[in-house]
Each structure stands twice: as structure tokens, then as C-alpha cells.
Amino acid sequence: MKLVKRNTWPSDPFFEMDRLFNRAFGSSELWPAAFKSPAHRDFPLDVYGDDERYYVTAELPGVPRDAVDLKVENSVLSIMVNVEDKTESGSSRRTMTRSITVGDDIDIDGVSAKLENGILQVSLPKAEERRPRKIEIS
């Protein structure tokens, strides 16, 4: 028997809206740039897992390390990005936030993250007592 705690990842409140919107009106690629940047709220995010960890992967091209704020609070992982774009005509600020519920089975002290080639990868270890265990038959 297999006990599955959850098979879908509870999402941020805008995810489903964005998805429906994009499905109804086409991908945001077709929209004028003014709709997307510079305050484009979103960045794409993947969530994977194995027996020991969850892995959250986000696309953040051109975002320096010190512009990313990560927080785990009340079982919610928040990724906040605050970048300043300098152009000839001055600077503008971009703020993007994504939050996802990671469940209460996370070992918060063990959470680690790396940002490489514009990809942020957050590794969230599952708490020891919540990991799946193989039971030997005697």
C-alpha cells in the first residue's frame, strides 16, 4: 500500500488565475511589453521531490544573488526578488514574488539554496521522522 500525503502542490492564489488567463487569451508572449515588464510579477517555478528532499527550481536570469530573499514561514516558502535595472534613462526597480506551501514536514534548518546560471534551486530536506521508511519483513 502506498500512502500519498498529497499529489498536487498547493499553489499561490494567482497561479490558477494566470493559467486560466493564459489559456483563454493566449500566452503572455503575445502581449505588449508594457503588460509584462518591468513589473512582471511572476517567474516560472518547478517543484520536484525524492524520498529525502523537495527541490524548488526557479528561472531568474540576470538576477544577482543579493537580490533574492528566501523565507520559510508557516510552511510557506517565499522567493522575493528585488532587482534594479540600470539603463541609459535611469534605473527602474523590478519586484517579483512567488510563494508556495511546502507542508509541515520540512526540516527548516536544513534548507539550502544556490543560484547558478540564472537558475535558483532551493533544496528542502524532509524532516527525519517524515521520510518514507522501508519496512523489513522478518
Added chain:
Amino acid sequence: MNTEIATNQNQSAEKEVKSYRKPEYAVHSEDNAYRLEVHLPGVPKDGARITLDGNLLNIEASPVDLVQEEWSTFRRERAEGDFRLNLELNVDIDADEIKAKVEDGVLTVNLPLAAKAAKRTIAIQ
């Protein structure tokens, strides 16, 4: 029976066709040059191939796959596949002076205008 086998073979051949995704990009105009910025998340420093064929600039790049096969997927928003961008340049570019670098998943290509297309100040006699 024979036709069935034939269609199956065709299907598997179709699957092997590589799919590409178009990256987001921006072109900035500078003095005597254009600066092209292409978002290539996951592409390492030496991972982009740039070719200029006539006035067609072609950029291809493969992102590093961080996902291991035994992982199970809970949510998938990121597109997969290699990046490909084709841009038609409508000005003459000095092809020998094109400089490009990939940093933090962003490709920056400096496209200097060829001498005859460059901005010139004309002295009044």
C-alpha cells in the same frame, strides 16, 4: 498489418524532432552599436552558439538539466528544451567585432554597426 507498422515508425520519427523554445530578449540601441540581451536561464558561460549568416543572426543554447530522473514532479511551469532565437538584422553589422558573453543566464551580444551604417557627424563647410 503492414500499414500499422509503417505509421508507428512515422510516429517515432516525429518524436525525435527537436523542439526549441524562444527566449525572451531585448534590443538596446547604443552609440554605433546595438546591444542584444537574451534571457537564457540555465545556460552556462560557454553554452551559447551564435552564428551570423548574411543578415540572419542565429542563437542556440542548451540549458543544464538539474533534474534527476528519479525525482518525482509536483509542479512544472518551466518550459523544457533548447533555446533558439533567429533575428533578422536590418542594418549592416561589423561581423568581426561582435562580442558576446553569458552571465547569470543572460546572453549579452554587442553588435557594432558597420562603418557605412554608423552615425556620422557631418562638418558644415
